[in-house]
Amino acid sequence: MKKIVVLTGAGMSVESGLSTFRDADGLWENYPVSRVATHEAWEADPEYVNAFYNMLRTKYTDVKPNNGHLLVAELEKHYDVTVVTQNVDNLHEVAGSTKVIHLHGELMKACSSRDVDNPRYHVQLGPDKLTIEPGELAGDGSLLRPFIVFFGEGVPNISVAAEAVADADIMIIIGTSMVVYPAAGLIQYARRDVPVYLIDPNDVMGSGRYNVTHIKKGASAGMEELFGKLTAK
Numbered sequence: 001m002k003k004i005v006v007l008t009g010a011g012m013s014v015e016s017g018l019s020t021f022r023d024a025d026g027l028w029e030n031y032p033v034s035r036v037a038t039h040e041a042w043e044a045d046p047e048y049v050n051a052f053y054n055m056l057r058t059k060y061t062d063v064k065p066n067n068g069h070l071l072v073a074e075l076e077k078h079y080d081v082t083v084v085t086q087n088v089d090n091l092h093e094v095a096g097s098t099k100v101i102h103l104h105g106e107l108m109k110a111c112s113s114r115d116v117d118n119p120r121y122h123v124q125l126g127p128d129k130l131t132i133e134p135g136e137l138a139g140d141g142s143l144l145r146p147f148i149v150f151f152g153e154g155v156p157n158i159s160v161a162a163e164a165v166a167d168a169d170i171m172i173i174i175g176t177s178m179v180v181y182p183a184a185g186l187i188q189y190a191r192r193d194v195p196v197y198l199i200d201p202n203d204v205m206g207s208g209r210y211n212v213t214h215i216k217k218g219a220s221a222g223m224e225e226l227f228g229k230l231t232a233k
Contacts, residue, residue, distance in 0.1 A: 001079060001080045001171050002071045002079050002080065002169040002170065003079065003080045003081075003082070003164075003167060003168050003170070004075060004080070004081045004082070004168060004169065004170045004171070004172060004230075005081075005082050005083075005084060005161075005164050005165050005168040005170075005171050006072050006081060006082070006083045006171075006172045006173075006174065006177055007073075007084045007085075007086075007161075007165075007171065007172070007173045007174070007176065007183070007186055007187075008072075008083065008084070008085045008086065008087060008092070008173075008174045008176065008177045008219075009085075009087065009174070009177065009183075010086070010087060010175060010176070010177025011174065011176060011200060011218070011219060012068060012085070012087060012091075012174050012175040012176075012219050013063075013066075013067070013069075013087055013089055013091055013175075013219075014175065014218070014219070015066040015067075015068065015193075015219055015220055016063050016064060016065060016066045016069070016089075016091060016156065017063055017160070018060070018063060018087075018089060031052060033151060033190060035048065035049075035052075035112055036048070036052040037047055037148070037150050037151050037207065038150050038151045038152055039152055039153055040152075041117075041150070042113070042145060042150065046113070046143055046145065047080065047134045049145070049146070050131075050132045050134070050144075051130045051199075053107065053132070053146040053148065054130065054131040054132060056107060057103055057107060057108065057125060057130040057131070057133075058130055060089060060107065061090065061127065061130065063089070063160070064094070065091045065092075065094050065095035066091075066093075066219060066220050067219075067220035067223065067224065068174065068199075068218075068219030068220040068222070068223040069091050069092055069093050069094075069095035069097075069208045069219075070096070071220075071224065071227045072095065072097060072172075072174075072223065073092070073095040073096035073097045074096075074227065075227065075230065075231075076096075076097070076098065078230065078231050079101065079170070079230070081097065082099045082100075082101065082164045082168075083097045083099065083100045083101065083104055083165065084101045084103065084161040084164065084165070084183075084186065085100060085101070085103065086103050086104050086136070086176060086183050087102075087104070088102070088104055088105050088107040088148060089107060089109050090106065090107070090125055101157050101160055101161050101164065102225065103149070103155055103157050103158060103161060103183055104148065104149045104155070104197045105146070105147045105148035105149045106147050106148075107146070107147075107148070108119020108124065108125045108126065108144065109122050109123065109124055109125060109140075109146075110122070110123040110132050110138070110144045110145035110146060110147055110214065111123070111127060111138065111144070111145060111146075111147040112138035112139070112140050112142045112144070112145075113138070113143045113144070113145040114138075114141075114142035114153055115142070116145075116147070116153075117156050120139060120140075121138040121139045121140050122147060123138070123144065130144070132144050132145070146174040148201055149150055155183075157182070158182045158186075161183075161186055161188055162186060165186050165187075165189040165190050166189045166190070168190060168191075168194060169194060170194060170195055170196075170197070171187070171190045171194055171195070171196045171197070172196075172197045172199065172232070173196065173197070173199065173200075173204075174199040174200070174219050174222065174223070175196045175199065175218075175219050176200070176204070177204060178204050184200045192211070193211070194211065195198045195211055195213065196212045196213070197212075197213050197215060197217075197226050198212055198214045198215065199212065199217060199219060199222030199223065199226065200214070200215075200216070201217060201218055202216075
């Protein structure tokens with residue numbers, strides 16, 4: 001079975017009602033990165049940082065996958081599909097995708113602030129528990145924090161994602177500006193003969209690369225067009 005890697009960014013979830021972080025009305029306009037998304041911010045005021053992500057989880061509870069997410073999951077009936085996402089939402093999983101690599105963490109998980117990537121201390125959050133309470137501790141006794149890769153922190157899953165891209169027969173990129181590294185560099189790991197499909201209504205860096213087909217549509221409409229091509233008998 002041929003292997004597909006799907007790299008998704010914030011534009012993947014816009015049709016589900018989630019703001020992108022960098023657009024004019026995005027989250028960073030209202031909440032400065034320096035206050036909510038850096039390790040220094042966490043060290044300075046963990047309660048404020050936790051409150052921000054608690055708020056995000058509350059906003060995300062009614063959000064549903066859009067048709068783009070559903071069609072990416074549907075591709076698994078025809079291909080071996082790995083999703084690499086820059087998004088912290090869990091919409092790919094809710095849509096049915098079974099292999100999802102999160103580069104920037106997962107909003108619906110909490111972790112140890114001392115040993116962030118140790119799964120022993122990860123806590124799954126959900127409808128019954130959406131908030132990390134002030135002073136709440138992880139299993140190792142450190143403060144519980146959002147399982148989010150803050151700016152300035154390493155991206156542990158980037159090497160796993162690069163290996164998946166290097167092994168792919170087809171690459172699909174949906175809704176990402178291709179300016180945020182290291183994720184933007186993943187396209188360089190695709191073999192030169194591998195077709196790359198870029199779904200984004202805007203001009204995107206990387207669209208001029210050899211062997212890239214740019215479908216200038218949103219996530220759902222673009223995936224509908226591409227799904228037909230990839231599953232045609």
